[in-house]
Amino acid sequence: MIVALDGTVLMVAQPSLQRDLDASMTQVQWTSTAYLLAVAALLVIAGRLGDRYGHSRMLFTGVLGFAAASAGIALAPGVGWVIALRAAQGVFGALLQPATLALLRPAYPADRLGTPLAIRTSAIGVAAAAGPVLGGVLVAHLGWRAVFWINVPVALAIGALTLAVWTPAPSRTGTRRLNLTGATLLATALAILVHTLSGIPAHGWTTAPTWAGLAAAAGVTVAFVGHERRTAHPLVAPAVARSVPVTASVAILLVTTGGMFGALFVATFSLQDIRGLDPLASGLSALPLTALMVLGAPVAGAALRRYSPRSTTLVGTVLVILGIGGLAVSGPGTGGLSHPASVGTWAVTATAFAFAALGAGFATVMVTATATVVGEAPPGYAGVIGGLKQTAVNVGPALGIAIAAGMMTPRPSTATLQAAGVTQEMSASATTPTLMVLTGLSALALLPASLLPTQSPRSTEPHTTPLDTHGIHAVAEPERSVT
Numbered sequence: 001m002i003v004a005l006d007g008t009v010l011m012v013a014q015p016s017l018q019r020d021l022d023a024s025m026t027q028v029q030w031t032s033t034a035y036l037l038a039v040a041a042l043l044v045i046a047g048r049l050g051d052r053y054g055h056s057r058m059l060f061t062g063v064l065g066f067a068a069a070s071a072g073i074a075l076a077p078g079v080g081w082v083i084a085l086r087a088a089q090g091v092f093g094a095l096l097q098p099a100t101l102a103l104l105r106p107a108y109p110a111d112r113l114g115t116p117l118a119i120r121t122s123a124i125g126v127a128a129a130a131g132p133v134l135g136g137v138l139v140a141h142l143g144w145r146a147v148f149w150i151n152v153p154v155a156l157a158i159g160a161l162t163l164a165v166w167t168p169a170p171s172r173t174g175t176r177r178l179n180l181t182g183a184t185l186l187a188t189a190l191a192i193l194v195h196t197l198s199g200i201p202a203h204g205w206t207t208a209p210t211w212a213g214l215a216a217a218a219g220v221t222v223a224f225v226g227h228e229r230r231t232a233h234p235l236v237a238p239a240v241a242r243s244v245p246v247t248a249s250v251a252i253l254l255v256t257t258g259g260m261f262g263a264l265f266v267a268t269f270s271l272q273d274i275r276g277l278d279p280l281a282s283g284l285s286a287l288p289l290t291a292l293m294v295l296g297a298p299v300a301g302a303a304l305r306r307y308s309p310r311s312t313t314l315v316g317t318v319l320v321i322l323g324i325g326g327l328a329v330s331g332p333g334t335g336g337l338s339h340p341a342s343v344g345t346w347a348v349t350a351t352a353f354a355f356a357a358l359g360a361g362f363a364t365v366m367v368t369a370t371a372t373v374v375g376e377a378p379p380g381y382a383g384v385i386g387g388l389k390q391t392a393v394n395v396g397p398a399l400g401i402a403i404a405a406g407m408m409t410p411r412p413s414t415a416t417l418q419a420a421g422v423t424q425e426m427s428a429s430a431t432t433p434t435l436m437v438l439t440g441l442s443a444l445a446l447l448p449a450s451l452l453p454t455q456s457p458r459s460t461e462p463h464t465t466p467l468d469t470h471g472i473h474a475v476a477e478p479e480r481s482v483t
Contacts, residue, residue, distance in 0.1 A: 001123040002066070002154055003093050006147075007032075008131025013144035020144060023079035030083045033198050038090025039097075040194045040394045041187040047098035047387025048183070048235055055099040055383055056167045060159055062096030065089075067155035074148040098386035101374050103167060105382045111305060113371045118301030121366045125293035125359075182235040185224035190391065193217040197398040201405035236388075237381055245309070245376040246385055248448035249369040252313060253392040254399070256320055256365050259442030260358060262400025263324045264289075266408065266434050267355075288352045292359030299360075300367040310452040312368045317445045319361025324442055326354030328435035365445070366393075372452060400438060407434040 010032065018028045050058040069089035076082045104116050138146040196213025203209045228234040240246060264286070271285055303312050330350040373389045374382065408430045 001127045002063075002151060002158065003097065004124045004127035005131050005134070006070075006089075006093075006151060007035075008128055009135030009138070009147040012132055012135030013139050013147045016139050016144040017079075017082070021076075021079040021082070027079045027083065029198075031079070031086050033195070034083050034087040035090040035093070036198065036394065036398065037191050037194055038087045039094045040391060040398075041191040042091060042094035043098060043390045043394065044186060044235065044384060044387035045183045046094045047102065047383030047385070047390075049095070050099050050102055050383035050386075051381055054167065055102040056162055056165075058095045058383075059099035059103065060162045062092045062094070062099065063155045063158045063162065065092030066096065067152045067159075068092075070148040070151035070155070074145040094387075094390075097390045098383045101370070101386035101389065102382035104374060106167060113375050114301035114304040114367060115298070117367050117370050117374070118297040118363075121297035121300075121363055121370075122294045124366075125290050125297065125363070128293075129287070129290040179228075179231055179233045179235045182224060182227050182231060185220055185227060186235060189217050189220040189224055190395070192220060194395060194398050197395075197402040200402040205406045236384060240381050240384060240388075243376055244451055245372050245453055246388070248451040249373045249376075250388050250392045251448040252317070252365060252369045252445045253389060254396045255441050255444045256317065256362065256369075257393050257396030258400035258403070259320060259324055259438045260362050260400065261397035262404040262438045262441070263327055263358065263435060265401045265404045266431060266438070267327055267351075269408070270431055285348075285351060286355050289355040289359035292356045293363045296360040296363035297367055300364040301371075303364070304368055304371055308452070308454045309368050309372045310449060310454050313365060313372075313449040313452055314446065316361045316364025316368060317442065317449050319357045320365060320442045320445075321361075321439055323354050323356075323358025323361055324435055324439045326350060326357060328432050328439060330354065368452075400441065403437060403441065404434050407437065 014028050014031065017023065017031070046058060046062075066089060069085050069092060072085045073082055073089070076085060100120070104113060108116055135147055138150065192213055196210060196217060199213070200210055228236060267286065300312065300316065303315075370389060373385055376385075
Protein backbone atom coordinates (compact mmCIF):
# COMPACT_ATOMS: atom_id res chain seq x y z
CA MET A 1 0.00 0.00 0.00
CA ILE A 2 2.86 2.40 0.80
CA VAL A 3 4.39 1.69 -2.63
CA ALA A 4 1.06 2.28 -4.40
CA LEU A 5 0.48 5.51 -2.50
CA ASP A 6 3.98 6.75 -3.30
CA GLY A 7 3.32 6.54 -7.02
CA THR A 8 -0.11 8.19 -7.00
CA VAL A 9 0.78 11.09 -4.71
CA LEU A 10 3.90 11.84 -6.78
CA MET A 11 1.77 12.54 -9.86
CA VAL A 12 -0.02 15.29 -7.95
CA ALA A 13 3.26 16.69 -6.60
CA GLN A 14 5.21 16.79 -9.88
CA PRO A 15 4.02 20.24 -11.10
CA SER A 16 5.01 21.83 -7.78
CA LEU A 17 8.31 19.93 -7.82
CA GLN A 18 9.02 21.22 -11.33
CA ARG A 19 8.45 24.84 -10.32
CA ASP A 20 10.37 24.62 -7.05
CA LEU A 21 13.44 22.94 -8.54
CA ASP A 22 13.28 24.72 -11.91
CA ALA A 23 13.22 21.37 -13.70
CA SER A 24 12.44 20.60 -17.34
CA MET A 25 9.55 18.37 -18.39
CA THR A 26 12.03 15.64 -19.33
CA GLN A 27 13.62 15.78 -15.88
CA VAL A 28 10.20 15.56 -14.23
CA GLN A 29 9.36 12.52 -16.36
CA TRP A 30 12.59 10.88 -15.18
CA THR A 31 11.50 11.20 -11.54
CA SER A 32 8.97 8.51 -12.43
CA THR A 33 10.97 6.64 -15.09
CA ALA A 34 14.06 6.14 -12.88
CA TYR A 35 11.94 4.45 -10.22
CA LEU A 36 10.08 2.29 -12.73
CA LEU A 37 13.31 1.13 -14.39
CA ALA A 38 14.87 0.08 -11.09
CA VAL A 39 11.77 -1.77 -9.89
CA ALA A 40 11.08 -3.61 -13.14
CA ALA A 41 14.71 -4.65 -13.59
CA LEU A 42 15.28 -6.02 -10.09
CA LEU A 43 12.04 -7.67 -8.94
CA VAL A 44 12.94 -11.22 -9.99
CA ILE A 45 16.48 -10.85 -8.64
CA ALA A 46 15.10 -9.52 -5.35
CA GLY A 47 12.80 -12.52 -5.12
CA ARG A 48 15.74 -14.88 -5.64
CA LEU A 49 17.69 -13.07 -2.92
CA GLY A 50 14.75 -13.59 -0.60
CA ASP A 51 14.66 -17.30 -1.40
CA ARG A 52 18.35 -17.51 -0.51
CA TYR A 53 18.70 -15.12 2.45
CA GLY A 54 15.18 -14.94 3.87
CA HIS A 55 12.14 -12.89 2.86
CA SER A 56 11.80 -11.19 6.24
CA ARG A 57 15.33 -9.87 5.81
CA MET A 58 14.53 -8.56 2.33
CA LEU A 59 11.31 -6.92 3.54
CA PHE A 60 13.07 -5.29 6.47
CA THR A 61 15.96 -4.05 4.33
CA GLY A 62 13.63 -2.87 1.59
CA VAL A 63 11.27 -0.92 3.80
CA LEU A 64 14.06 0.81 5.76
CA GLY A 65 15.86 1.68 2.51
CA PHE A 66 12.58 2.97 1.09
CA ALA A 67 12.24 5.24 4.13
CA ALA A 68 15.82 6.50 3.84
CA ALA A 69 15.46 7.24 0.13
CA SER A 70 12.17 9.04 0.76
CA ALA A 71 13.80 11.22 3.41
CA GLY A 72 16.66 11.96 1.02
CA ILE A 73 14.24 13.06 -1.71
CA ALA A 74 12.44 15.32 0.76
CA LEU A 75 15.78 17.02 1.48
CA ALA A 76 17.05 17.03 -2.13
CA PRO A 77 18.53 20.38 -3.24
CA GLY A 78 18.05 19.75 -6.97
CA VAL A 79 16.17 17.63 -9.46
CA GLY A 80 19.27 15.54 -10.21
CA TRP A 81 19.29 14.34 -6.61
CA VAL A 82 15.58 13.57 -6.83
CA ILE A 83 16.09 11.40 -9.93
CA ALA A 84 19.03 9.51 -8.40
CA LEU A 85 17.22 8.92 -5.12
CA ARG A 86 14.07 7.84 -6.93
CA ALA A 87 16.19 5.14 -8.60
CA ALA A 88 17.48 4.10 -5.16
CA GLN A 89 13.91 4.09 -3.89
CA GLY A 90 13.04 1.76 -6.76
CA VAL A 91 15.83 -0.64 -5.74
CA PHE A 92 14.46 -0.90 -2.21
CA GLY A 93 10.89 -1.07 -3.52
CA ALA A 94 11.96 -4.08 -5.58
CA LEU A 95 13.38 -5.77 -2.48
CA LEU A 96 10.22 -5.52 -0.43
CA GLN A 97 7.51 -6.36 -2.99
CA PRO A 98 8.25 -10.07 -3.71
CA ALA A 99 8.72 -10.63 0.02
CA THR A 100 5.16 -9.49 0.78
CA LEU A 101 3.88 -12.33 -1.40
CA ALA A 102 6.40 -15.00 -0.44
CA LEU A 103 5.78 -14.50 3.30
CA LEU A 104 2.12 -15.46 2.81
CA ARG A 105 3.13 -19.02 1.91
CA PRO A 106 4.11 -20.18 5.44
CA ALA A 107 1.22 -18.22 6.98
CA TYR A 108 -1.75 -19.60 5.01
CA PRO A 109 -2.62 -22.97 3.44
CA ALA A 110 -3.36 -23.02 -0.27
CA ASP A 111 -7.14 -23.03 0.16
CA ARG A 112 -7.02 -19.85 2.28
CA LEU A 113 -4.62 -17.73 0.23
CA GLY A 114 -7.53 -15.96 -1.48
CA THR A 115 -8.44 -13.99 1.66
CA PRO A 116 -5.06 -12.30 2.36
CA LEU A 117 -4.57 -11.67 -1.35
CA ALA A 118 -8.02 -10.07 -1.48
CA ILE A 119 -7.01 -7.78 1.38
CA ARG A 120 -3.81 -6.96 -0.48
CA THR A 121 -5.72 -6.08 -3.67
CA SER A 122 -8.25 -3.99 -1.74
CA ALA A 123 -5.40 -2.08 -0.09
CA ILE A 124 -4.00 -1.23 -3.52
CA GLY A 125 -7.45 0.01 -4.56
CA VAL A 126 -7.74 2.17 -1.46
CA ALA A 127 -4.27 3.58 -2.11
CA ALA A 128 -5.17 4.37 -5.71
CA ALA A 129 -8.27 6.25 -4.57
CA ALA A 130 -6.67 8.04 -1.61
CA GLY A 131 -3.38 8.95 -3.29
CA PRO A 132 -4.53 11.90 -5.43
CA VAL A 133 -6.63 13.31 -2.57
CA LEU A 134 -3.90 12.89 0.03
CA GLY A 135 -1.30 14.24 -2.37
CA GLY A 136 -3.43 17.28 -3.17
CA VAL A 137 -3.91 18.12 0.51
CA LEU A 138 -0.22 17.68 1.35
CA VAL A 139 1.04 19.69 -1.63
CA ALA A 140 -1.49 22.48 -1.06
CA HIS A 141 -0.64 22.94 2.63
CA LEU A 142 2.90 21.63 3.11
CA GLY A 143 4.54 21.51 -0.34
CA TRP A 144 5.71 18.65 -2.56
CA ARG A 145 8.37 17.45 -0.12
CA ALA A 146 5.67 16.38 2.33
CA VAL A 147 4.55 13.53 0.04
CA PHE A 148 7.93 11.90 0.67
CA TRP A 149 8.18 12.73 4.37
CA ILE A 150 4.99 10.79 5.09
CA ASN A 151 6.68 7.58 3.92
CA VAL A 152 9.23 7.70 6.74
CA PRO A 153 7.11 7.04 9.86
CA VAL A 154 4.92 4.52 8.02
CA ALA A 155 7.96 2.60 6.74
CA LEU A 156 9.52 2.57 10.21
CA ALA A 157 6.30 1.14 11.63
CA ILE A 158 6.30 -1.57 8.95
CA GLY A 159 9.92 -2.35 9.83
CA ALA A 160 8.98 -2.78 13.49
CA LEU A 161 6.11 -5.11 12.55
CA THR A 162 8.47 -7.12 10.35
CA LEU A 163 10.75 -7.69 13.33
CA ALA A 164 7.75 -8.82 15.40
CA VAL A 165 6.76 -11.52 12.89
CA TRP A 166 10.25 -12.41 11.71
CA THR A 167 10.55 -15.62 9.67
CA PRO A 168 13.95 -17.37 9.96
CA ALA A 169 16.18 -17.47 6.93
CA PRO A 170 16.34 -20.75 4.98
CA SER A 171 19.05 -23.27 5.67
CA ARG A 172 22.13 -22.63 3.54
CA THR A 173 22.75 -26.39 3.23
CA GLY A 174 22.44 -27.29 -0.42
CA THR A 175 21.34 -23.80 -1.41
CA ARG A 176 22.41 -22.94 -4.94
CA ARG A 177 24.65 -19.95 -5.47
CA LEU A 178 23.34 -16.81 -7.11
CA ASN A 179 23.56 -16.62 -10.89
CA LEU A 180 25.10 -13.17 -11.29
CA THR A 181 25.41 -13.39 -15.09
CA GLY A 182 21.77 -14.37 -15.50
CA ALA A 183 20.69 -11.66 -13.06
CA THR A 184 22.62 -9.03 -15.00
CA LEU A 185 21.18 -10.14 -18.35
CA LEU A 186 17.61 -10.19 -17.02
CA ALA A 187 17.93 -6.79 -15.36
CA THR A 188 19.40 -5.32 -18.54
CA ALA A 189 16.66 -6.76 -20.75
CA LEU A 190 13.87 -5.49 -18.51
CA ALA A 191 15.45 -2.06 -18.10
CA ILE A 192 15.84 -1.65 -21.88
CA LEU A 193 12.26 -2.81 -22.47
CA VAL A 194 10.70 -0.47 -19.90
CA HIS A 195 12.84 2.46 -21.06
CA THR A 196 11.80 1.84 -24.67
CA LEU A 197 8.12 1.57 -23.80
CA SER A 198 8.31 4.76 -21.72
CA GLY A 199 9.77 6.62 -24.71
CA ILE A 200 7.08 5.58 -27.22
CA PRO A 201 4.77 8.55 -26.43
CA ALA A 202 7.60 10.86 -27.50
CA HIS A 203 9.08 8.84 -30.39
CA GLY A 204 6.20 6.73 -31.71
CA TRP A 205 6.19 3.02 -32.59
CA THR A 206 7.83 3.21 -36.01
CA THR A 207 10.88 5.35 -35.25
CA ALA A 208 14.50 4.23 -35.03
CA PRO A 209 14.84 4.67 -31.23
CA THR A 210 11.81 2.45 -30.60
CA TRP A 211 12.87 -0.30 -33.00
CA ALA A 212 16.44 -0.19 -31.72
CA GLY A 213 15.27 -0.45 -28.11
CA LEU A 214 12.90 -3.35 -28.80
CA ALA A 215 15.59 -5.16 -30.82
CA ALA A 216 18.13 -4.66 -28.02
CA ALA A 217 15.67 -5.95 -25.41
CA ALA A 218 14.91 -9.00 -27.56
CA GLY A 219 18.62 -9.69 -28.13
CA VAL A 220 19.47 -9.54 -24.44
CA THR A 221 16.45 -11.73 -23.66
CA VAL A 222 17.67 -14.38 -26.10
CA ALA A 223 21.09 -14.25 -24.46
CA PHE A 224 19.44 -14.63 -21.03
CA VAL A 225 17.41 -17.66 -22.12
CA GLY A 226 20.49 -19.28 -23.69
CA HIS A 227 22.52 -18.70 -20.54
CA GLU A 228 19.74 -20.09 -18.32
CA ARG A 229 19.64 -23.30 -20.35
CA ARG A 230 23.40 -23.81 -20.09
CA THR A 231 24.09 -22.85 -16.49
CA ALA A 232 23.92 -25.26 -13.59
CA HIS A 233 22.39 -22.56 -11.37
CA PRO A 234 19.59 -20.86 -13.36
CA LEU A 235 17.96 -17.75 -11.94
CA VAL A 236 14.53 -19.10 -12.92
CA ALA A 237 14.51 -22.81 -12.17
CA PRO A 238 13.20 -25.34 -14.72
CA ALA A 239 10.45 -26.20 -12.22
CA VAL A 240 9.25 -22.59 -12.48
CA ALA A 241 9.62 -22.34 -16.26
CA ARG A 242 7.71 -25.61 -16.77
CA SER A 243 4.85 -24.69 -14.45
CA VAL A 244 1.85 -24.03 -16.71
CA PRO A 245 -0.26 -22.34 -13.98
CA VAL A 246 2.60 -19.96 -13.10
CA THR A 247 3.43 -18.93 -16.68
CA ALA A 248 -0.26 -18.64 -17.56
CA SER A 249 -0.95 -16.43 -14.53
CA VAL A 250 2.01 -14.15 -15.30
CA ALA A 251 0.79 -13.78 -18.91
CA ILE A 252 -2.74 -12.98 -17.69
CA LEU A 253 -1.45 -10.28 -15.35
CA LEU A 254 0.75 -8.78 -18.07
CA VAL A 255 -1.98 -8.27 -20.68
CA THR A 256 -4.76 -7.44 -18.22
CA THR A 257 -2.81 -4.71 -16.46
CA GLY A 258 -1.72 -3.42 -19.86
CA GLY A 259 -5.31 -3.18 -21.06
CA MET A 260 -6.58 -1.58 -17.88
CA PHE A 261 -3.89 1.06 -17.41
CA GLY A 262 -3.91 1.89 -21.09
CA ALA A 263 -7.68 2.37 -20.89
CA LEU A 264 -7.32 4.57 -17.82
CA PHE A 265 -4.78 6.70 -19.68
CA VAL A 266 -7.22 7.18 -22.56
CA ALA A 267 -10.19 7.78 -20.24
CA THR A 268 -8.32 10.40 -18.20
CA PHE A 269 -7.36 12.25 -21.37
CA SER A 270 -10.92 12.05 -22.71
CA LEU A 271 -12.65 13.15 -19.53
CA GLN A 272 -10.39 16.14 -18.92
CA ASP A 273 -9.16 17.37 -22.30
CA ILE A 274 -12.16 16.42 -24.45
CA ARG A 275 -15.18 16.37 -22.19
CA GLY A 276 -13.78 19.33 -20.25
CA LEU A 277 -13.94 17.97 -16.68
CA ASP A 278 -11.55 19.24 -14.04
CA PRO A 279 -9.25 16.72 -12.29
CA LEU A 280 -11.60 16.32 -9.31
CA ALA A 281 -14.65 15.66 -11.47
CA SER A 282 -12.61 13.28 -13.59
CA GLY A 283 -11.54 11.39 -10.50
CA LEU A 284 -15.12 11.16 -9.26
CA SER A 285 -16.19 9.76 -12.64
CA ALA A 286 -13.75 6.89 -12.15
CA LEU A 287 -14.84 6.28 -8.55
CA PRO A 288 -16.92 3.18 -9.49
CA LEU A 289 -13.69 1.51 -10.64
CA THR A 290 -12.02 1.99 -7.26
CA ALA A 291 -15.15 1.06 -5.31
CA LEU A 292 -15.66 -2.20 -7.23
CA MET A 293 -11.96 -3.01 -7.02
CA VAL A 294 -12.05 -2.68 -3.22
CA LEU A 295 -15.38 -4.48 -2.81
CA GLY A 296 -14.74 -7.03 -5.53
CA ALA A 297 -11.47 -8.35 -4.11
CA PRO A 298 -13.01 -10.16 -1.10
CA VAL A 299 -15.81 -11.47 -3.33
CA ALA A 300 -13.18 -12.84 -5.68
CA GLY A 301 -11.38 -14.47 -2.75
CA ALA A 302 -14.60 -16.18 -1.67
CA ALA A 303 -15.34 -17.27 -5.25
CA LEU A 304 -11.86 -18.76 -5.56
CA ARG A 305 -12.51 -20.98 -2.53
CA ARG A 306 -15.71 -22.29 -4.11
CA TYR A 307 -14.92 -22.36 -7.81
CA SER A 308 -11.82 -23.13 -9.85
CA PRO A 309 -9.07 -20.63 -10.74
CA ARG A 310 -9.94 -21.18 -14.42
CA SER A 311 -13.61 -20.25 -14.15
CA THR A 312 -12.97 -17.35 -11.74
CA THR A 313 -10.26 -15.86 -13.95
CA LEU A 314 -12.36 -16.27 -17.10
CA VAL A 315 -15.22 -14.36 -15.47
CA GLY A 316 -12.86 -11.61 -14.32
CA THR A 317 -11.26 -11.33 -17.77
CA VAL A 318 -14.67 -11.05 -19.44
CA LEU A 319 -15.58 -8.22 -17.05
CA VAL A 320 -12.34 -6.40 -17.91
CA ILE A 321 -13.10 -6.80 -21.62
CA LEU A 322 -16.65 -5.51 -21.12
CA GLY A 323 -15.36 -2.57 -19.08
CA ILE A 324 -12.81 -1.39 -21.64
CA GLY A 325 -15.23 -2.14 -24.47
CA GLY A 326 -17.89 -0.10 -22.67
CA LEU A 327 -15.56 2.90 -22.58
CA ALA A 328 -14.94 2.40 -26.31
CA VAL A 329 -18.66 2.18 -27.13
CA SER A 330 -19.31 5.49 -25.41
CA GLY A 331 -16.84 7.13 -27.80
CA PRO A 332 -16.99 9.68 -30.62
CA GLY A 333 -20.39 10.24 -32.10
CA THR A 334 -22.26 8.30 -29.38
CA GLY A 335 -22.49 10.96 -26.70
CA GLY A 336 -19.78 9.35 -24.63
CA LEU A 337 -16.26 9.99 -23.49
CA SER A 338 -15.06 12.13 -26.35
CA HIS A 339 -18.13 14.01 -27.51
CA PRO A 340 -18.54 17.02 -25.19
CA ALA A 341 -21.51 18.50 -27.02
CA SER A 342 -23.77 15.57 -26.29
CA VAL A 343 -22.76 14.50 -22.81
CA GLY A 344 -25.90 13.46 -20.98
CA THR A 345 -27.34 10.95 -18.55
CA TRP A 346 -26.70 8.02 -20.88
CA ALA A 347 -23.05 8.90 -21.27
CA VAL A 348 -22.50 9.35 -17.54
CA THR A 349 -24.32 6.08 -16.75
CA ALA A 350 -22.51 4.11 -19.45
CA THR A 351 -19.15 5.40 -18.26
CA ALA A 352 -19.96 4.53 -14.64
CA PHE A 353 -21.01 0.98 -15.55
CA ALA A 354 -17.90 0.54 -17.70
CA PHE A 355 -15.62 1.65 -14.86
CA ALA A 356 -17.50 -0.61 -12.41
CA ALA A 357 -17.09 -3.66 -14.66
CA LEU A 358 -13.41 -2.85 -15.16
CA GLY A 359 -12.81 -2.54 -11.40
CA ALA A 360 -14.66 -5.74 -10.51
CA GLY A 361 -12.98 -7.69 -13.29
CA PHE A 362 -9.50 -6.43 -12.52
CA ALA A 363 -9.87 -7.26 -8.81
CA THR A 364 -11.02 -10.78 -9.70
CA VAL A 365 -8.12 -11.35 -12.08
CA MET A 366 -5.56 -9.94 -9.64
CA VAL A 367 -6.73 -12.05 -6.70
CA THR A 368 -7.10 -15.28 -8.68
CA ALA A 369 -3.93 -15.03 -10.77
CA THR A 370 -1.85 -13.96 -7.77
CA ALA A 371 -3.23 -16.78 -5.63
CA THR A 372 -2.40 -19.25 -8.40
CA VAL A 373 1.14 -17.89 -8.76
CA VAL A 374 1.84 -17.97 -5.03
CA GLY A 375 0.06 -21.28 -4.44
CA GLU A 376 1.87 -23.04 -7.30
CA ALA A 377 5.36 -21.84 -6.36
CA PRO A 378 7.82 -24.78 -6.45
CA PRO A 379 9.72 -25.38 -3.21
CA GLY A 380 12.38 -22.77 -2.57
CA TYR A 381 11.22 -20.40 -5.35
CA ALA A 382 8.36 -18.45 -3.79
CA GLY A 383 10.38 -15.25 -4.01
CA VAL A 384 11.32 -15.69 -7.67
CA ILE A 385 7.70 -16.32 -8.59
CA GLY A 386 6.60 -13.32 -6.53
CA GLY A 387 9.16 -11.28 -8.46
CA LEU A 388 7.84 -12.58 -11.78
CA LYS A 389 4.31 -11.61 -10.77
CA GLN A 390 5.37 -8.11 -9.71
CA THR A 391 7.39 -7.71 -12.92
CA ALA A 392 4.27 -8.48 -14.97
CA VAL A 393 2.19 -5.87 -13.14
CA ASN A 394 4.96 -3.29 -13.65
CA VAL A 395 5.72 -3.98 -17.32
CA GLY A 396 2.03 -4.40 -18.24
CA PRO A 397 1.04 -0.79 -17.50
CA ALA A 398 4.10 0.49 -19.38
CA LEU A 399 2.99 -1.58 -22.40
CA GLY A 400 -0.64 -0.46 -22.20
CA ILE A 401 0.21 3.23 -21.85
CA ALA A 402 2.74 2.94 -24.68
CA ILE A 403 0.03 1.48 -26.96
CA ALA A 404 -2.48 4.14 -25.92
CA ALA A 405 -0.16 7.12 -26.19
CA GLY A 406 1.39 5.83 -29.42
CA MET A 407 -2.02 5.52 -31.12
CA MET A 408 -3.47 8.78 -29.80
CA THR A 409 -0.43 10.97 -30.39
CA PRO A 410 0.13 12.19 -33.97
CA ARG A 411 3.74 11.74 -35.02
CA PRO A 412 5.33 15.16 -34.37
CA SER A 413 8.18 16.90 -36.09
CA THR A 414 11.52 17.30 -34.37
CA ALA A 415 10.80 20.98 -33.84
CA THR A 416 7.50 20.15 -32.18
CA LEU A 417 9.18 17.65 -29.88
CA GLN A 418 11.83 20.15 -28.88
CA ALA A 419 9.23 22.79 -28.19
CA ALA A 420 6.88 20.53 -26.23
CA GLY A 421 9.27 18.16 -24.46
CA VAL A 422 7.43 14.85 -24.37
CA THR A 423 3.96 16.34 -24.49
CA GLN A 424 2.14 16.42 -27.81
CA GLU A 425 -1.43 17.14 -28.77
CA MET A 426 -3.52 13.98 -28.80
CA SER A 427 -6.15 13.08 -31.36
CA ALA A 428 -9.75 12.77 -30.13
CA SER A 429 -10.70 10.71 -33.18
CA ALA A 430 -8.29 7.97 -32.06
CA THR A 431 -10.04 7.41 -28.71
CA THR A 432 -12.41 4.65 -29.79
CA PRO A 433 -9.90 2.74 -31.99
CA THR A 434 -7.33 2.88 -29.20
CA LEU A 435 -9.77 1.51 -26.64
CA MET A 436 -10.78 -1.27 -29.04
CA VAL A 437 -7.11 -2.27 -29.43
CA LEU A 438 -6.75 -2.28 -25.63
CA THR A 439 -9.90 -4.41 -25.42
CA GLY A 440 -8.21 -6.88 -27.76
CA LEU A 441 -5.07 -6.81 -25.64
CA SER A 442 -7.09 -7.76 -22.55
CA ALA A 443 -8.92 -10.46 -24.51
CA LEU A 444 -5.59 -12.21 -25.05
CA ALA A 445 -5.82 -13.23 -21.37
CA LEU A 446 -8.63 -15.65 -22.23
CA LEU A 447 -6.16 -18.12 -23.73
CA PRO A 448 -3.82 -18.49 -20.73
CA ALA A 449 -6.86 -18.36 -18.41
CA SER A 450 -8.13 -21.54 -20.08
CA LEU A 451 -4.92 -23.28 -18.98
CA LEU A 452 -5.41 -22.65 -15.25
CA PRO A 453 -6.42 -25.46 -12.87
CA THR A 454 -10.04 -26.60 -13.00
CA GLN A 455 -10.29 -27.39 -9.28
CA SER A 456 -10.43 -24.96 -6.39
CA PRO A 457 -7.30 -24.76 -4.20
CA ARG A 458 -7.06 -27.43 -1.51
CA SER A 459 -5.15 -27.45 1.72
CA THR A 460 -2.13 -29.68 1.82
CA GLU A 461 -1.91 -33.09 3.49
CA PRO A 462 -2.00 -33.05 7.31
CA HIS A 463 1.28 -34.97 7.64
CA THR A 464 3.23 -32.43 5.61
CA THR A 465 5.22 -29.96 7.67
CA PRO A 466 4.65 -26.22 7.11
CA LEU A 467 8.18 -25.69 5.88
CA ASP A 468 8.00 -28.52 3.35
CA THR A 469 4.46 -27.56 2.32
CA HIS A 470 5.23 -23.99 1.45
CA GLY A 471 8.80 -24.30 0.32
CA ILE A 472 10.24 -21.21 1.93
CA HIS A 473 13.01 -23.22 3.58
CA ALA A 474 13.22 -26.13 1.17
CA VAL A 475 15.66 -26.73 -1.64
CA ALA A 476 13.98 -26.99 -5.04
CA GLU A 477 13.93 -30.44 -6.63
CA PRO A 478 13.69 -30.09 -10.43
CA GLU A 479 12.01 -33.50 -10.91
CA ARG A 480 9.45 -33.07 -8.13
CA SER A 481 5.82 -32.78 -9.23
CA VAL A 482 4.16 -29.73 -7.72
CA THR A 483 0.41 -29.70 -7.19
